[in-house]
Amino acid sequence: MKTRAERKKTLHEWLITLPPVAWLTLLFVIPTLIVFAITFKPVVPGTGDIGKGWTLTTFRSLGNPNYPAIVWRTLWISVMNTTLCTLLAVPAGYFIARLAPRARSAYMMLVIIPFWTSFLIRIFAWKTLLHPEGPIHGALAWLHLIDPQALLLYNAWTVLLVMVYTHLPFAILPVYAAAEKFDFRLLEAARDLGATPLRAFFAVFLPGIRRGLITAILVVLIPSLGSYVIPDLMGGPSGEMIGNKIAQRTFVDRNLPHASGLSALLTLAVLIPMAGALLLQNKRQPERMMTEDA
Amino acid sequence: MKHSRLPLNVTLFVLVFFYLPILVLVVNSFNAARFGSGWEGFTLMWYRKLLDQPNVWHALSNTLIIATGATLISMVLGTMSAFGLHRYTDALQKYHFFLIYTPLVIPEILMGMSLLLFFIALGMQLGLFTIFLAHVTFCISYVAMVVLGRLQDFDFSLVEAAQDLGATWWTTLWRVLLPLLMPGIISGGLLAFTLSIDDYVITFFVAGPGSSTLPLYIYSMIKHSKDMPIINALSTILLALTATTVFFSQHLTKETRT
Numbered sequence: 001m002k003t004r005a006e007r008k009k010t011l012h013e014w015l016i017t018l019p020p021v022a023w024l025t026l027l028f029v030i031p032t033l034i035v036f037a038i039t040f041k042p043v044v045p046g047t048g049d050i051g052k053g054w055t056l057t058t059f060r061s062l063g064n065p066n067y068p069a070i071v072w073r074t075l076w077i078s079v080m081n082t083t084l085c086t087l088l089a090v091p092a093g094y095f096i097a098r099l100a101p102r103a104r105s106a107y108m109m110l111v112i113i114p115f116w117t118s119f120l121i122r123i124f125a126w127k128t129l130l131h132p133e134g135p136i137h138g139a140l141a142w143l144h145l146i147d148p149q150a151l152l153l154y155n156a157w158t159v160l161l162v163m164v165y166t167h168l169p170f171a172i173l174p175v176y177a178a179a180e181k182f183d184f185r186l187l188e189a190a191r192d193l194g195a196t197p198l199r200a201f202f203a204v205f206l207p208g209i210r211r212g213l214i215t216a217i218l219v220v221l222i223p224s225l226g227s228y229v230i231p232d233l234m235g236g237p238s239g240e241m242i243g244n245k246i247a248q249r250t251f252v253d254r255n256l257p258h259a260s261g262l263s264a265l266l267t268l269a270v271l272i273p274m275a276g277a278l279l280l281q282n283k284r285q286p287e288r289m290m291t292e293d294a
Numbered sequence: 295m296k297h298s299r300l301p302l303n304v305t306l307f308v309l310v311f312f313y314l315p316i317l318v319l320v321v322n323s324f325n326a327a328r329f330g331s332g333w334e335g336f337t338l339m340w341y342r343k344l345l346d347q348p349n350v351w352h353a354l355s356n357t358l359i360i361a362t363g364a365t366l367i368s369m370v371l372g373t374m375s376a377f378g379l380h381r382y383t384d385a386l387q388k389y390h391f392f393l394i395y396t397p398l399v400i401p402e403i404l405m406g407m408s409l410l411l412f413f414i415a416l417g418m419q420l421g422l423f424t425i426f427l428a429h430v431t432f433c434i435s436y437v438a439m440v441v442l443g444r445l446q447d448f449d450f451s452l453v454e455a456a457q458d459l460g461a462t463w464w465t466t467l468w469r470v471l472l473p474l475l476m477p478g479i480i481s482g483g484l485l486a487f488t489l490s491i492d493d494y495v496i497t498f499f500v501a502g503p504g505s506s507t508l509p510l511y512i513y514s515m516i517k518h519s520k521d522m523p524i525i526n527a528l529s530t531i532l533l534a535l536t537a538t539t540v541f542f543s544q545h546l547t548k549e550t551r552t
Contacts, residue, residue: 012463017378017390020371020434024393027431031408038411050414092308095301107305109544114312116540118492120509121529124516125315128322128526135318165315168308197298219399226401228495233516243403250499256411263407270400 038260058261078224085171093175115169154236171216178212323526340527353511361490364429372437406499420502437482444478
């Protein structure tokens with residue numbers, strides 16, 4: 001039997017937790033389950049609406065011969081984007097964390113402003129820069145680095161460039177947050193014990209900010225896999241990703257079950273890195289407790 | 295000891311990379327040249343043309359209505375969520391944490407697609423109301439994370455003092471905890487507001503006829519590459535608004551930290 005105080009505590013917990021939990025269960029969990037369910041529904045021909053009964057038609061049509069190329073492109077762009085963002089975020093986070101507090105907050109402000117700036121505007125800025133009549137195209141053609149007829153827009157490389165541009169602040173923030181808590185005297189200790197600066201960086205600093213690194217990789221990789229806006233505006237047909245196919249099946253072909261099938265696949269693809277990160281972070285727990293005891 | 299100059303150079307490169315495109319865009323919004331390949335004199339022509347665009351005001355008012363509503367509701371729900379997550383640690387809170395954390399990382403297109411199917415399954419008319427519901431859904435997590443951060447730094451001896459002096463749970467909540475946390479809740483709300491104003495993908499999936507928002511409007515202009523200097527002008531105005539919001543939000547952060 002629970003005491004009166006315990007019952008009251010449970011009541012308070014439910015009162016405060018229920019509204020947000022109910023909202024997100026209704027508008028996040030249930031809709032995600034619907035996506036999986038609709039994958040196995042037939043289409044009413046001509047209208048694109050969802051028919052009655054169950055079918056494996058969509059499931060089989062996901063074997064579409066065009067898909068492997070798009071899946072492959074989605075993967076390589078996402079992995080390259082994550083790698084480039086991490087390679088830039090680690091030195092930047094290291095540098096900012098070692099500054100004096102006042103300079104640190106000034107630099108972080110400069111990193112945060114793009115984070116708040118409209119996503120569409122930042123993409124559009126690149127579209128004007130790379131436009132055939134824009135400044136970069138003009139400069140490169142004048143330097144004879146590109147053919148004046150060449151198109152800088154609408155290919156997979158442009159998609160990658162703009163993805164790094166928009167995702168980089170998301171990678172710097174967690175790396176910086178971890179580096180700020182890192183005890184830099186450990187690097188000096190490693191140097192005193194004879195480690196080269198490079199060795200100290202890789203063997204002491206990187207493991208020390210591991211949690212921030214994992215977060216940075218996760219917050220870049222997962223949204224990259226589902227990119228839609230950047231390939232749609234900057235990619236053209238040779239820069240299409242899975243996200244574009246989902247939107248096409250929904251709005252152009254009006255085939256909701258097919259769009260659901262692709263979304264279900266993407267959901268599963270996104271769960272793999274999330275589960276991986278969770279495992280890595282749980283594995284770290286005992287190790288951390290030991291250092292905290294010491 | 296001599297430090298490597300690489301981190302400094304990378305940081306400077308990153309900042310130039312961040313700001314150069316935005317700077318070019320702002321300068322070009324005052325440039326008489328159509329494609330910004332050179333400077334052809336100062337003009338406010340693009341701003342005047344922007345004001346003459348027929349649908350821009352309608353899109354702006356839709357955007358503001360949705361953002362205001364979604365911000366208020368997500369501030370309430372997000373704050374409740376942060377309190378629950380901070381105070382209790384049982385199985386319910388594990389599920390609760392999963393619900394708050396997952397929308398922060400999953401691709402927006404998945405949320406847009408699943409909400410579209412949900413609204414269709416319920417037979418709901420797509421429009422401002424469905425956009426509002428969708429925006430609250432992704433804003434809750436951001437507000438909850440910001441408020442949770444503040445709760446972790448919060449001095450709970452103030453709460454204990456109030457309770458020692460005989461205040462009930464409700465009195466403590468309304469008279470001590472909420473007023474002290476208000477700067478955090480407002481800065482969470484400001485984040486929700488900017489995210490809502492800026493959202494394209496989710497809005498695109500759940501919007502109906504006549505419910506165009508500013509991002510939907512800008513997107514179709516970018517997509518068709520028409521009137522690019524007018525988008526420069528519109529972007530410059532939005533950038534100024536964002537900078538003001540960040541300034542206020544940072545100001546709030548500073549006040550609570552000292």
